[in-house]
Amino acid sequence: MISPRTRYLIFFQYFGTKYCGVTRAPPDQAVLGVLNYLEMAAEKLRLSAPAKFVISSRTDSGVHALCNAAHVDIERPSDKPPFSARLLAEALNRHLKPEPIRVLGARCVPDTFHARFSARSRTYVYRVATGCSHPSELPIFEKNLCWATCRGHLNLLAMREAAAFLLGTHDFSTFRSASTELPVRDPVKNLAWVDVRPAPGFLSEHSKNSDLRFWELEFMSRSFLYKQVRRMAGVLVAVGQNRLEPHHVQELLEIRDLMAYPQNTIAPADGLFLKDVEYYEADLETGEPEMESQPC
Template identity: 45%
Template sequence: MGSGPVAGSVRARYLVFFQYVGTDFNGSAAVRGAQRAVGVQNYLEEAAEKLKSVVPVKFIISSRTDAGVHALSNAAHLDVQRRAGQPPFTPEVLTEALNTHLRHPAIRVLQAFRVPTDFHARHAATSRTYLYRLVTGCARYDQLSVFERNRCWALRADRLDMAAMQEAAQHLLGTHDFSAFQSAGSPSTTSVRTLRRATVSLGPAGPLVLPQESRRLQFWSLEFESQSFLYRQSRDPLGKHQTRVAPAHGLFLKSVRFGGLRDLAAGSPHCAQQESQGPGGREAPAWPEDPGLETSGPKAGSLE
């Protein structure tokens, strides 16, 4: 991500974590041109225009999610090049400024960090975790709470065989050729991926479901962790089971982690960053001891 030389200006690179409800977006990536569809990135970059960077700010997103997919915590890096005599924004000021100027209420910047100028949010990611939410005991869609309709997949089944699902999930673990699970048109040069974790669990109904409903509804969570995923890794390219494709609105990107940083349950950087130099040879601020973020993310949309 280049920025032209501007005499006396200072360029700073940041890693930002952000979340969104994906219902209104055509995915996380920006939609360019005169199309009516819009991506999360469009709103982030529009907000970043208010930073008055010498060079337009572009968000390089770590994990591209498809239309309708949500993110409890996605990540991106961006460069802000201020004019001569203006110091770099602190991460706190950058976070507040972006949130102030975001025009869509379904997007929020969680936190920002200064990173070395060669840091790349997509290439440096070592782990991505996705969460898929299911609900059983809901015979009709209109029986599901309006607060959950775009955040889980309602199945007509009364319950699921969790033991069988957990056993099946174990067969996916490890390194395999997942070509039978991706859609046509994948840009990846290889379909070999390593799935590190696959879990199935039954969770509580939560506060958005009325007590009388919680007695018949059961919510299920499926989590998958890998360094990267294939394009729509839940689909059969031969179309045999296309009618059974899980809808995007049940899918959440839960977390993105990066190499050289201690794992944090929130999926955000900790304090184990290598020493790095800021502009003018000054040491860049270290990762905070505890960002205090709460994040949470399988695969119905396009995942990376």
């Protein structure tokens, strides 16, 4: 006998440098995905059925998450009550050590909830560093966490002018990936928010390079095409470097042809962070299992 199945929404974060992405990889692969480690942690909870995490947002190799989300169905033996959301998060974190993955929180959700399809919005941040002649000049705390462009500082006003063309509903075919890894989806997306701003670095005040500056590009939409954010970030940085004019971004949208995307412009994975995934509160409402008295 097993206890009733309970569905949980899990929020988690990770440094993506050492993983092949967030999605599950074959177990015999040399480099695994974040989900492999989440599911290995869940295996240690002595469940009645394997726990399969369904992610909200795919991130590729080298991409980080300040907050990603997934849902998971948990079944326990009949003599065990359902985990409380708090206890489930604590147990997963204990079994995730020493991986750079952390469960931020969990909550019980209805069986109809889906982490991917129920998402209201997703927000990504792309980080750029300027003022260094080689990536090796970055502070060690910034290694693999930003794009060191080594081309001088960015033209902020031009980037903001270009970013305004991306706002709203457009056919983003020029900004989709040519990769055949994923099926082609509707290229029409609504970009609800875009911002380009100077930003502090991680402990950058301790850097000996007084010319070092950091920048953040932020994008929010209900969904994005595969690699759309990195391609938008790359074009905006090219505008900031005066390699493209702001009006070229509008022209790229209007062309609607991925082959028109400027070569050697896509931003690398290192600087990309999934910042947040938001849901409607009404989609999350359900009864909460009773608190468990003993840790798993």
